[in-house]
Amino acid sequence: MNVTATHIPDVLIFEPKVFGDTRGFFMESFNGKQFGAAVGMSVNFVQDNHSRSSRGVLRGLHYQIQQPQGKLVRVVRGAVFDVAVDIRRSSSTFGQWVGVELSEENHRQLWVPPGFAHGFLVLSETADFLYKTTDYYAPAHERSIVWDDLDIGIMWPDIGMPPALSAKDAAGSTMAAAEVFS
Structure with missing residues (x-):
């Protein structure tokens, strides 16, 4: 597994070795020992x-203020632009972001540590997005920062249409008003 650092040292890109032939491919998508050593x-x-999710769906920017979750995310069908x-x-690096395209073709995975807000925009017709979490979903502690917050300045890819948001995500907080980690 190749591990690539991003400009935020705690956020890492994992690229598994993929062994393919005319029958298909094999890859080890997770190895606890290697993952622990890398992080x-x-x-x-x-x-x-x-x-x-369908093309144009934008989920996020989500986090849990209590029971914060680390997430190892990947796409097994389609493509997304993933952001931490x-x-x-x-x-x-408070307020800074990392964006990476994850797809079924590149097999990349992104480690989003606890203490980060996370979201993604679907670039393909549909995308199947898988992720492991380090803590359980706790809806009472879930928070959302608006996807287009000017203070963060995420440069989302232009897909020729406005993003489709849930009501919860459309009503997200700005970074300046958000409950954040100390």
Whole structure:
């Protein structure tokens, strides 16, 4: 597994070795020992999630203010532009973001540590998005930062249409007003 650092040192891109031939392919999508060594700590994933979304759907920017979740995310069908935003006030990268295209073709995975808001925009006709989390979903503690917050300045890809948002995401907080981590 190749591990690539991003400009935010805690956010990592994982690229598994893919072995393919005329029959298809094989890859090891997760290895706890290698993952722990790459992120510098033991990580216990407790929940796996799967979402399917249509082109133009934008989910996020989500986080849990209590029971914060680390997420290892990947796409098994289609393509998304995936974003992690550092919302740890004490961090030197507070308010900065990383964006990576994840697709069924590139097999990339993104590690989004606890203390980050996370979201993605679907680039393909549909996308199946899988992710492991380090803590359980806690709806009472879920928060959302608006996807187009000017203080963050995420440069989302232009897909020729406005994003489709849930009511919760459309009503997200600005970064300036958001409850963030210390």
